[in-house]
Every structure is written in C-alpha cells, then in structure tokens.
Amino acid sequence: MSEEFEPNIVGFACNWCSYAGADLAGTSRMKYPPNIRIIRVMCSGRVSPSFVLKAFQMGADGVLITGCHPGDCHYIAGNLKCEKTMETTRKLIDVLGIGEERLRLEWVSASEGSKFADVVTDFTNHIRGLGPILGKSQG
C-alpha cells in the first residue's frame, strides 16, 4: 500500500526566510517531491493551531511548518512563539488520534535552499511511511 500512497502535505513557510529558501531551492533546480503545497505566511508565528487542524481535516496527511532560525526572526521572536504553540498543537493532534509525528517544525533560512529540499524530501518519505491518516482507523 505504502508504495502507491502519495501523501498530501501542507507546508506553511514564513515570508522572510523559509519561503525565500524554498524559492532558492526552485531557482537552483533542486529536486524535491511534489507532494507539498506551500502556503506563505508572514511569520511562522502566524500559524495558529487551528490552521494545522484545518489542514488535517481537509485531507492533509502531514503538516510542515518552516520558519527563520531562532534569533533571525524578522519580527524578533515569532518563530519562538510558533515553537511554543506547536508544542500544544502536537498534544492536540495526538489526542485526536492523528499522531504527533505528522506535524513537523523546521528552521530554514533564505540561503538554505538545499536544506529546504532535504527537509521536504525527508518529511514526505516519513509521511509516506506512516500511510494515510485513516489507514490507522479503527474501521
């Protein structure tokens, strides 16, 4: 099953670092799986737990949030806020039965095009291995 399964991944990338990192990966023609749909947000701190849950509810198999490295945030500490919020979000999706391993937060700077490609490749493979969310269903 896992060979045929192509996961849907929703990515939230911050405008100032990660989205530019994704852009660099693209302009440098680095390859990464096409499963991710990137949504640009002004800051990773903008990502509310509700966005993450809504993504899962609408059929995402994994959610990847990327932001500036700590200390580099354009808004000083939005990424740290995101890190804190995602801690409880992880608990929330675990209680819901989605599984905390389906949410990942990574720091990618504007110069790290290759890191962005690596992160997306790794996360896509990880989710592919986990299978669809309802694959874990109780029937």
Added chain:
Amino acid sequence: MNSEAIVKETRAYHCLECGVCTSSCPVARVRPSFSPRLLVEKALFGFGDEIVRDRDLWSCLVCGRCTSRCPSNVDYLNFIKEMRIEASKLGEKGLFSHDGILNTIMELQSLSLRQKRTSWITDDLEVADEGECFYFVGCLPYFDLVFGEGGYCDVGLKPTERARNTVRILNKMGIKPVVSNDERCCGHDLLWNGDLEGFRRLAELNLKTIEKSGAKKVICLCPEGYVTLKRDYPSYLGEQDIEVVQLYQLLADKLKEGKLNFVENGSDNPVKVTFHDPCSLGRIAEIYEEPREILSGIPGIELVEMERNRADALCCGTSGWVNCSSCSKQIQTERLKEAEATGADILLVACPKCGIHLSCAKYNSDIKIEIKDITDLIVEKMA
C-alpha cells in the same frame, strides 16, 4: 425544511407580536437592533430567504429565555436551529471564535481516528471498559489543551479536573463508570450551528460506543451533553435503549438516600456562594432544584441567589463557539457583577462551558469573585 415548514413545525404562526421574546433576549438588551421578534415576523411574511442570509441568525445564544416566556408557546429554539440548518446548506455559518479550532476538533472527531483521550485518568480513579454505567466525558480532554496552560487560549483552566471529580464522586457512590477512549464530542455544537450531517455522524459513533460497553445508563456532567443525548439523539436517530442521567439528578437522589455525605463544618462562619444556572441545565432540561438540594446538604455553605435565577437566569454569553462578540463580554460582565452583588465569595457553575466563558470575562477585569465548579466543592466536602 423550508421556512414555511419551519414556521409550522415551531408554531411560529401563533406569534402575537407581543415582543416578550425581544424584551427577554439578553442580546437585544445590549444590542437593541437584534430582534428575535423581527426574525419570526420575517419568516411569517415569507422572507425566509432573508433570514438564512442574515448574520443575526448566528447572534442568538439559544439560551431559551424567549421560548420559556413566549405566551403563544412558539418554539423559538427550534426555529433558530432549523433556520441554521437551512442556512448552512447554503454555505452560511457563524463567525467562529478561537479561529474555529473547537469546531475543527469536533469535525475531526467524526472521522474514524483512534483517539488518545483518556490520559486524564489518574491512578486513584476506578473506571471500567464495560459495565452498567457509562460516564460521558464530552469535550473536556480537548478543553484542557485549548484553555489550559500553554493552550491556544490559555485562561489558566484545567477542565479535565471536572472529569476526575465526576469519577471520584461516582466511585464514592460505589459506581465504577465506563470511560471509553472511543467516545466523541456529543455533537451539540455542530447541531446548533446547523451541521446536521456532522451531528449525525458523531451521534451514531457515540451510540455504537455506548452499546459496545453494554451500559444501559449514561451519566453526563456537561448539561449540553445531557440534553443532546437525552433529547436530540432520540429525536434524530430514533428511540434508544439507554437511560440518560445528569450527575446532579443522580447526586440529589443519593443525598436523599443518605449515600452522599459531607464532612461537618468546624467553623461557625458559613461560606457564601451563589449559583449560575446554565441555560441547558435550567431552561432546557428544567433541572433547577437538584444542584440547590446538593448545596443545601453541604454544611458550612450558604447559598444566596442572584436576582435572576432559575428560569430567569442570564446566559453565560456565548454558545457553540460562534459569534463571541462585545455583546457576549457585556452579558458575561453583567452576570459576574450580579454574582458579586449578592455578597457571595464564590460563584458556582454547573457547566464546563459556563466556567470557561465566565473565567474568560473575568480575566483582565477587576472582578474578584471566585469561579468554581460545583463538582470541585462536592469533592472538597465529601465525607
């Protein structure tokens, strides 16, 4: 159901245009342009299409004050519910508070996911997988993560403590309740927000879970869960072979039987408390006296009533996690001030949601009164 059918079903054509509904409405009190009477009138004159597109349809708190006072017996609550069901078919919805997170949590529970919702159970609690009595926990495990420490809307609450309290009390009564990991949101909010399909899915899953446990009796702490299981499950999914009981009904009986006892109070000065009737426990389920009987059985407690109590009680300001507005805050503040005016030290709440809403209004205000759940008090004083 089209608006004509809704008018028929809810006896709206009996409307005398007396305006008791609007003058009783807590929303209309703080926002005069909101008028329950006008909504009913519109339906009577065939402007149903206008109502389903009207944002005011979602401002109603479904507190039931108008329904309980209407001299013509118009079922305003169901009028709003059916109109919302129609409106949501057209893609209309209320403005969700907290970014819609609670609504999404409810919708996610209707999928066949294997939840991990029972981690609140501590070692001192005795629960079973199968048995006679099913304790329907409801949304409490999720409220902990949204309104608790580090949560998205941290107002410093620990709602699962109410679940632990309930099991503690039941254990004391010699009941070892079934608590299931497969239980889901009861669907109350989805139903009242017009999502009939979502409600049905949740209800079917819950009924299956209850049936599997072999329980014939379901105990609810949450008044909304109680009315949903007791009234809405049978009316939408047919008669069920289960008895649904509200915890305070059960405890009032146990108190009379002498099975619920409290420790004697050492001091002569009683603690003054006041009690906020939740809409769904009071006006909707008509359970007014049971919580008061329990309170009168606790030594060292003096219950002082607020000016508006029982059927006249004021709503906690918002329902179904929609349209929480400045009106809601005004209503909540008014209620808290009313509680303070009684001279009570503690405001007792009987619904976890009332507790959340009133605590939210108290946050960042000068209101001093302590907000406490009745179960906290019972566990504290139980002998």
